[in-house]
Amino acid sequence: MSGLLAGKRLLVTGVITDQSIAFSVARLAQENGATVVLTGFGRMSLVERIAKRLPQPAPVIELDVTDPAHLTSLADRVREHVDGLDGVVHSIAFAPQSCLGGGFLDAPWEDVATAVQVSTYSYKSLAVAALPLMSPGGAVVGLTFDATKAWPVYDWMGVAKAGLESASRYLALHLGPKGIRSNLVSAGPLRTMAAKSIPGFQQFEDAWAERAPLGWALTDQEPAARACLALLSDWFPATTGEIVHVDGGYHALGAAM
Numbered sequence: 446m447s448g449l450l451a452g453k454r455l456l457v458t459g460v461i462t463d464q465s466i467a468f469s470v471a472r473l474a475q476e477n478g479a480t481v482v483l484t485g486f487g488r489m490s491l492v493e494r495i496a497k498r499l500p501q502p503a504p505v506i507e508l509d510v511t512d513p514a515h516l517t518s519l520a521d522r523v524r525e526h527v528d529g530l531d532g533v534v535h536s537i538a539f540a541p542q543s544c545l546g547g548g549f550l551d552a553p554w555e556d557v558a559t560a561v562q563v564s565t566y567s568y569k570s571l572a573v574a575a576l577p578l579m580s581p582g583g584a585v586v587g588l589t590f591d592a593t594k595a596w597p598v599y600d601w602m603g604v605a606k607a608g609l610e611s612a613s614r615y616l617a618l619h620l621g622p623k624g625i626r627s628n629l630v631s632a633g634p635l636r637t638m639a640a641k642s643i644p645g646f647q648q649f650e651d652a653w654a655e656r657a658p659l660g661w662a663l664t665d666q667e668p669a670a671r672a673c674l675a676l677l678s679d680w681f682p683a684t685t686g687e688i689v690h691v692d693g694g695y696h697a698l699g700a701a702m
């Protein structure tokens with residue numbers, strides 16, 4: 446087998462449509478020699494249908510990251526398909542509508558708690574659930590949206606992403622001694638189901654179209670997916686707690702007055 450991820454066994458979460466960033470990760474990973482097991486949330490028959498569109502149909506395991514029973518049984522259920530894991534991809538986020546679109550000052554704690562549990566804490570939960578299958582050289586990769594800044598309309602999801610960026614550094618700290626890396630890809634705006642649920646997402650699209658030095662394709666998930674593959678590969682063996690920006694260079698610019 447040849448390719449960047451030849452022989453690697455990956456668990457990829459977060460496929461819900463073929464526009465999902467996770468779908469591009471799974472497709473490219475297979476094209477580059479990996480064996481992929483997917484997890485699906487909620488609409489399992491839809492995820493199973495999408496999984497059949499991959500170059501090789503991938504098995505789908507149910508995983509709601511807020512369900513302790515799903516998490517504790519995850520390793521055993523993955524083991525039915527592969528004998529270990531070399532990489533885990535966290536491509537999961539959710540916030541109730543109150544948390545997005547300008548509602549920062551009014552969103553109730555229960556809704557904020559949901560956003561943080563699904564989008565932040567789950568990064569740790571997923572890694573710990575997969576840990577029994579992992580060994581030195583393994584990697585966990587997640588997706589963020591630059592949380593060093595406050596964005597209009599992103600609100601509590603921005604706070605959740607700031608937490609995710611910190612959680613990835615702590616995971617790097619705690620899993621480093623086991624030889625397991627934790628890194629994030631900070632992607633620019635992409636038209637996925639999650640993005641469409643953010644009222645005012647158009648503002649991000651316009652900003653990137655106007656300012657990203659390399660330009661930015663709103664419907665091309667492949668650059669972000671390629672970075673995930675690189676971080677899962679053996680080509681970043683001494684990199685952990687890192688955030689790689691795949692945003693056309695937008696983050697590098699200052700704001701013009």
Ligand SMILES: NC(=O)c1ccc[n+]([C@@H]2O[C@H](COP(=O)([O-])OP(=O)(O)OC[C@H]3O[C@@H](n4cnc5c(N)ncnc54)[C@H](O)[C@@H]3O)[C@@H](O)[C@H]2O)c1
Pocket residue numbers: 458459460461462464465466467485486508509510511535536537538539563588589590631632633634635636637638639640
């Ligand atoms: N689309 C963008 O503009 C963009 C930019 C930067 C980062 N990201 C991040 O990329 C990741 C993937 O999002 P996407 O844009 O591909 O959208 P998407 O809607 O395709 O994927 C989001 C996924 O989260 C899953 N999910 C939600 N709640 C869950 C739960 N309780 N348990 C398990 N899974 C759950 C959904 O089933 C879905 O598959 C997210 O972390 C998102 O924040 C997206």
